[in-house]
Amino acid sequence: MSRKRLLSITASLLAGVLIAASACGGTTRGDDEGDGPTGTGGTANPDAEYRTGLSFAMLPKQVNNPYFEASSTGAETVAAELGGEYEFTGPSDASASSQVSYIDTLSQQATDVILLSANDPNALCSSLDQARSGGSVVVTFDSDVDPACRDLFVSQVDSAEVGLALLEMTAEQIDGTGEIAVLSATANATNQNAWIDVMRAELESNPSYADMELVEVVYGDDEDEKSFSETQGLLQAHPDLRAIVSPTTVGIAAAARYLSGSEYQGQVALTGLGTPNQMREFVKDGTVTEFALWDPTALGELAAYTGAAAASGIITGAEGEVFTAGDLGEYTVGADGVVTLGPPTRFNAENIDDFDF
Amino acid sequence: MTIPAPTRTPTGSTVLDLVLRFRALGLLLALAVLVGATASVNARFLSGQSVRDLLFAAAVTVLLACGMTTVVLTRGIDLSVGSTLGLAAYLTADAMSGGVPVPLAVLIGLLVGLACGAANGAIVHFGKVPPLVATLGTLYVFRGIVYFTAGGSRVNASDLPGGFLDFGNGTLLGVPYLFLIAAAVLAVVALFLRDYRSGRDLYALGSNPEAAALAGIPAGRRLMTAYALSGTLAGLGGVLYAARFGTVDASAGYGMELDIVAAVVVGGVAIFGGSGTVLGAALGALLLTVIDNALPVLSIPPFWQQAIVGALILAAIALDRLVALRAARALRKKGSHVG
Amino acid sequence: MSDRAPADAAPLWSALRRFASWDAVIIAATALFLVVAASTVEHFGTARNAGHIIVDLAPVLLLALVMTLIVATGEIDLSVASTVGLTGAAMGWMWNHGIALETIMPLTVLLGALLGAVNGLFITGFGLPSLAVTIGTLALYRGLAYVVLGDTAVADWPRDFTGWTLGTIGDTGVPNIVVPLIALALVVGLVLHCTPIGRAVYAAGANPVAAAYSGIAVGRLKCWLYVASGAMAGLVGVFWTLRYSSARADNAYGLELTVVAVVLLGGVSIFGGKGRLPGVLAAVVLLTALQNALRLAHVSTETLTVVTGALLIAAVLAPNLLTAAGDALRSRRRRAAASL
């Protein structure tokens, strides 16, 4: 009886709202082309020295992740070198809302340089704006936010370059023919999607890849177990699969572990981005021929230098500015305030023992 | 006065049997339909490798579902299993990578699980804290401890003894060792719950706690047993997790508790205690695992997986309710009666 | 037979317990914590930080308002965070389909109410345990959120709206969100403590059978509470989406545990019939401020996890231990008195 009433109330409310809205019009998508704060403004003084005593904070996607631990080591070294303070802090779950609280805290503490790997390109913007208006320099690394919300982005590699390198390695391993699939992290991870887009475009346009087909993209959410079972699913769904490309360290390790214990070992090629320490075993047992990665420690170092440079007024984030990042050498700021670390390193049976990270 | 010889009408036992069998049958049917449908889309779903994968994946869930069942039977719930598994997995793997011999490291995992379970039991029984609250609290606490000990480090497969990993990925006549272990545990727990006095006491406690007190059933000891068993099995699950995946970090088993509760509920164990079997719970776990594995094969977006699990839980409890009402009506209609 | 036993052994004890009700304890603890933290933790006591704390606690506080009523009737709603996720996702979907935001917001709240009604129907209509039902809808609603939005995010929300969620009232530095928070807390507080509905809520929780014998339609009451819970989750869905200007399927993931934790920490009995809103409000402030202070003091996240869990257990354990100690004391005195 009451349920019937509930239903009718609900229905009439719904109808009312709909009518009202269609009659009056309102704020719809595209009404508001936001123009947020852009750039730090001011002019760069390329000859300035790095300021000492800067406070650095690195905020990873989540703590308890070896990849970010490695980046942190790099950034910490730089901070010490420049005589600054350093903190590594962040949530234990990889969610944007938890990161917001940490950004608020850092801006509260008036941290000079915030090094951030973002869980969401947009959700952090308002907090970042607040931090920047409070005088903090925000440098994103590994995973970017909307360019309007940060000063600079330190990209591990050029998106196009990674995508191309991934395809090249894959093609080499399967002689340029057959079905391939991608095991990614989360579907809205900015960097992953950029690489996948490059791969798609290249597969369409480059005649040497004409016989390769990207049949599916699955997401392991950067969780070990999920990546593992997604690999399983891929192999079952696509019996003719020749190769799996996993441009994420968690994914490639899980996939390698699955392949090495299955009948597909050696039948299905696996490549992507992984750390030498995690992949060493699988390269040695023949599951994996070759994979690539940049050095996360160097990435952390470069991010710290970039942040310090911006905080010291050496750069402002405008295209074409040049600064020196210690032993890493000289870097140039690209379009949209992007600084790129360099081409990825490829690891295979011959060189893998030379690396330890 | 002459008493007529008792004539046995078939109702009593057969009604009960039918209900129970119907429940298990329903699950088996759902499993069969799902496997059939998936296999018809892609025959490889029934290939040796695929079935092996399924059994690998089901092993840990089945183990934890066994423990959860014993707790749920007593009107309890153990939300801390995921965290316990994570703690045990990490400490075991860490011990091995530090050179502790495998048997000792496995023992460490089991003992960690036992300790976690005993802590839950003590808070529930001696502290009189409702199980939901107590184990929700320890879910946080145990996970926090894993974070503390693990920090950002991770134990990689290459740090673990090869024999341990081979065991984790090995099979006997095509059946994974891990699944054999889970099946053995399932058999032992099923036997314990069905054929041993203390096992039956768990049903009694969940069915009517006041009557259990009158009958002199040692509630404290039994509750401790149930929670300790759940903890120990979560610990064992942690060891198997480490063996299977090789890579263990602080997030191992994160969020797993809901899957296990779902498996148990779908398997027909009443959330308010007193009825259900581990076999049902294991079938529930198997069903959920099969769904997990079938979705990619059926090319259903993985996003549907969680929604399907949710719908399944609702369907299962609604169905149980319906069956229980029917059975109650059937039972009430027949009395005993004195001739 | 005299109807009251001769002056019981511990009048002092009972007086103490009257004053030391759990919500008084938690309010005092919260006040004490705020004072201590403000004087010892750098940056904690600033107006800006207070603003951060308030904006941070808003979702938990809103959800806890209705959760308090639901737990007071002896039920639970574990699906609230998933409802926030699903309503947020639906909001993103509608936005993508060109519907006006002014229409979307009420529709989103309405959708939340509908989702709550589904819970209510399963629980009161079919007589199923709320724990099991809402674990089911927890998975179902989160799953549907992923179905609606996949792994994509809808982020192009108009700045007028997103700005409001973080803005302040004029130059006062008081966040805008304070106004609806206080208004809603007042409404719920009044309903719970000063209306016949509130009395019915406690009665339904304290003893549903006796409540039904007193002419209270327990099922209908609970059903409406779930509708209210869903609508509130819809409202939080709107707030969350605009605040982070991001509608995503994983919005508010796992938040239900925090909400349940603050309600229990605030002194509401998980068995129903007991607990007051001020205690819950204090618990929300305590937990959020504690997290904030620990972050400011550079204490690791791990500590936070452990502290949350331990507080939750302690909130229930401590009164139990006190009661047990009191009973032991009383019966020892009585035995001693009897043996004289």
Next chain:
Amino acid sequence: MSEAVPVVALRDVEKSFGAVRALRGAGLELHAGEAHALVGENGAGKSTLIKILAGLYRPDAGAIEIDGEPVDLHDPSAAIAAGIAVIYQEPALFGDLTVAENLFIGRQPRGRLGRIDRAAMDRDATALFERLGVLLEPDRPAKGLSIADQQLVEIAKAISLDARVLVMDEPTAALTSREVERLFDVVRALRAKGTAILFISHRFDEVEALCQRVTVMRDGAHVSTDPMGEVTVDELIRRMVGRELAAMFPRGEAAPGEVVLDVEGLASAERCRDVSFQVRAGEIVALAGLVGAGRSEVVQAVFGVAPREAGRVRVLGRDLPSGNPRAAMRAGVALVPEDRRQQGLLLDLSVMRNATLVRRGRLARFGFLTGAAEQREAAEWTGRLQAKYGRLTDPVATLSGGNQQKIVLAKWLATGPRLLIVDEPTRGIDVATKAEVHRLLSDLAADGVAVLMVSSELLEVLGMADRTLVMREGRLAGELPRADATEEAVMRLATGQTAEAR
């Protein structure tokens, strides 16, 4: 025989619950091979005494001796170990377990490897049931058994313990006379083998048929112990009540007015069928019958807390909808339910909240309740009923049974009912309050309120009712006007036996 050391003795036992003193110097001696009756009004402390024997409660003072040695029965398993088996008034079975398992829980026969031998268990159960002359399948679940069957399972369970002391707390309240007969045969056999029996019953014919010795309790204290043959039933009743019967049942002549309640062809949930009767203004009508005969189901269906499957209920000429207590309340019906703790009160909430619960809507101003209005109302009605409590804000659980019952009455009388239904109005309350409640019901009837009373206490039925309706197995078995209502007549209708069968 009584010179021998008693198997069990309770000496000067005291026990309080919060403010309530349930036992104040109770004593009892049970001897081997002797059946000992314990009689007393509801609320005299018999059940508390039994729970102490069962190890459920620990006495605040006094001693428990077994074979002359003091013992501490700290929990039920200690009592079971000491050889004490108890049949409780209210059966407490495990609904999910089979009947046989209910009998043997914790001591199931075991086979190889300590596994439970189900075949042996079912065999033993069947043998037990045969001894009791009952047809119950051992392997059916206990869920869904009738109250009588549940009670039989409890009896079988206690007997199977082969205890030295068998305590029976009103075991026959739900049983037919034939079942009672069988039970007594078995108990006599046990007694002959040397078991000490403690038997509690409201039926003096049963007490006389079974027991050799009788102890009277009143208000938590021991009154007297005598060999059965040496006291008359009238004397026992006088000692139980402790005052003149006339003072207990102050019922004058009734002058029935218009029909207030008119029930036709009522049926509800398979527990009562085809029940039709009327209650007029100013009269007290009693519903009598065995426990489980469907009396409570009838009044619950009338009030609407249980849905009715058929039939019509009219109050003052207006039809009441099914399953809607609010409509019944609006029509002027009030129900003081059978189980005070489960159905009548919110034990953890205050006296005030309980007393004003049903009037909360009326007391609100502009939808808001100020404490003052509730306080005034609660103080007024609890005052009228002379309920004793510390503060209005004390939890109602701290009150004695009698005062709790007054709070329930106050809560309903405040609504100014035209029809007052009272279900077991004096269960578990002391004698003085009992008399007060009886006077109150009389006064209400004199004021023109129609009263429908369900009671298991025959004395109360006979003393209070203008008419008595007797129920058996869900149906009305007959109606007795005040003049014809005797103990025998009521029991005959209730058990469905001819006079000579007893």
